[in-house]
Amino acid sequence: MKEEIFNSKYLRSLAILGGSFDPIHYGHLRAAETVKEEFNVDKVVFLPSGRPPHKSSLGSNDIEHRYLMTVSATLSNPDFEVSRLELDRDGTSYTVDTLTYIREICMADIPIYFIVGVDSLVEMENWKDPETLFSLCSFIALNRAGIDLEAVENAMENLKQKYNAKIYFLRDFSYPVSSTDIRHKIKNNLSAKYFVPESVESYIKKNGLYKDISVNIHTDLPAIDEYLRKNLSPQRYNHTQGVADQAVKLAKIYSADEDKAYVAGLLHDIAKEIPWEQKLILCAEYGIEVDDIMRSQPDLTHSFLSAAIAKSLFGIEDDDMLNAISYHTTGRHGMSTLEKILLLADITEPNRGRSKELDSIRQLSQINLNEAARMAIKIKLDFAVIQGKVIHPLSHGALEFLEFQI
Numbered sequence: 400m401k402e403e404i405f406n407s408k409y410l411r412s413l414a415i416l417g418g419s420f421d422p423i424h425y426g427h428l429r430a431a432e433t434v435k436e437e438f439n440v441d442k443v444v445f446l447p448s449g450r451p452p453h454k455s456s457l458g459s460n461d462i463e464h465r466y467l468m469t470v471s472a473t474l475s476n477p478d479f480e481v482s483r484l485e486l487d488r489d490g491t492s493y494t495v496d497t498l499t500y501i502r503e504i505c506m507a508d509i510p511i512y513f514i515v516g517v518d519s520l521v522e523m524e525n526w527k528d529p530e531t532l533f534s535l536c537s538f539i540a541l542n543r544a545g546i547d548l549e550a551v552e553n554a555m556e557n558l559k560q561k562y563n564a565k566i567y568f569l570r571d572f573s574y575p576v577s578s579t580d581i582r583h584k585i586k587n588n589l590s591a592k593y594f595v596p597e598s599v600e601s602y603i604k605k606n607g608l609y610k611d612i613s614v615n616i617h618t619d620l621p622a623i624d625e626y627l628r629k630n631l632s633p634q635r636y637n638h639t640q641g642v643a644d645q646a647v648k649l650a651k652i653y654s655a656d657e658d659k660a661y662v663a664g665l666l667h668d669i670a671k672e673i674p675w676e677q678k679l680i681l682c683a684e685y686g687i688e689v690d691d692i693m694r695s696q697p698d699l700t701h702s703f704l705s706a707a708i709a710k711s712l713f714g715i716e717d718d719d720m721l722n723a724i725s726y727h728t729t730g731r732h733g734m735s736t737l738e739k740i741l742l743l744a745d746i747t748e749p750n751r752g753r754s755k756e757l758d759s760i761r762q763l764s765q766i767n768l769n770e771a772a773r774m775a776i777k778i779k780l781d782f783a784v785i786q787g788k789v790i791h792p793l794s795h796g797a798l799e800f801l802e803f804q805i
Contacts, residue, residue: 403479406504412439413505414512414539416445417485417494420465422603423472424581424595426574428479430541433572434514435478438539442480443514445469449485449492464608471598493527498535507760511536515554517543517551517568518652522768524558533564540568543651550766579647579657585609607734623665623713631672634750639668642741642747649740657735663720663741666713667727678704685711692791699791702728730776730797739772746775773801 404410414434420427423445431443444625466486473479484500485492498513505511513536515523520540524710526532540551551568558564581591584705586609591600603609627636643664650660671677682689682700693699706724723741727735730742747761755776764771771795776798778791 404442404444404482405501406506408506410506410509412438412440412510412512414440414443414514415446415498415501415536417448417497418444419578420445420447420469421461421578422465422552422581422591422595422599422608423432423469424576424578425593425597426576427595428472428476430514430572431479433569434512434539437569438512438567440510440512442478444788445473445479445481446497447481447486448486449488464602464606468599468602471602472596474598475648495526495528495532495535498532502535503559512539512567513537514539514541516541519654520551520554520558520566522653524554525683525769529558530562533558533562537565537567540566541572542568547762547765550762554766577651577657579651582609582658619713620662620665622736623662626712627665629668630669635668635671637667638748638750641750642667642744645748646740646744647739649744649764649768650737652765653736653740655740659720659723659737660740660744662715663723663737664744666709666715667699667705667724667741667745668702669708673701673704681707692789696788696791699728702726718780726793726797729791729793730772730801731793732796732800734772734797734800736768743768743771743775769801773798776801 405413414431416427416431416434418427423726427445431445434440435443447462447469449462462710466483469481473481485497494513498511499636503510515538517540521539523529523532523538540555548570555564555566555568558566576594581594584591584594585603591603595603627639631639643661646660646664647657649655650657673681678700679689681687681704685704687707689700690732703725706721709724710721711719715721719735719737722735723737726738727741727745730738734742743760743764747757747764751757760771760775760778763774776794780794780798783790
């Protein structure tokens, strides 16, 4: 779409729906139509993401596929447009920069609405320059299954009071599928029919999209499952399944790569039950330094060894996944979103049971990733002190980093 749509003199109001659209599905289209009807906007502009800060690995081929699928899905609706604004921009794409540019080229004072999932809303205070962001437009939050509505209301009230944000919450909107669900269906040779428009389904088949678990992960899930069943106890196997599922749920909330979260969850404990003597031998083979604290607390080695095995046996080359596996026990200074997600998924997955502290972390993980990770590490460290253990410097660094992030 040319930029003329943003500065047309005939444009009286505008809604923008951003997303990776990987692939676009009927939920996106239904959301756009709902907003158009309820807010009486002239146009809904679909804005495929270019290089967002949480998905820096998107490539040019991926960009073109996502753009063309979005165009094909919206072509029949004259009130829908697709913009290449972020796709053609060099460098990382931040929403505040995109909205600043759109506001500058739009006719003065026209209402602009930016559509987000309610899961994004609870994290928006951590987006770049939130004070400017909330001054540029109104936000429309779409409901999503599994989200704590009380937490959403609290987050909205906080944003309104702190930034004078204008937020509308479409509580009654819902759509029971995600792009990740569709990718997994296709990967497992299941039909995407009736989840995506026919033109998108045809495009996916023609171009052989999503046959691997993601554009950046080429691994064999049945082989991983077979390895886990053979090398882990039933209890540990169930734990890894719970962590993988929980990691995907958190990834959805915090706009992380759900496929990477899932695979990292499956692999995070693959070295957990290897005997200590064998761990030492493998650490030497893989070049993993075992310091004095790790020798006194052998459990600290399993995460680093799990990452090495994930790379060696299953071809995992993605640094963020490997780091998430490596530091899911200790944490570290400078933790990425995926690292925080895996650390929390390991602690909060349902097989861990119930306790007051766990339930508090579970609830907090739905609305504030940094605070939940900080609380989790703090509880870990407090428990270690009670047991008389020495705290690893990586954990001290993680706690300091997360306290600074809050």
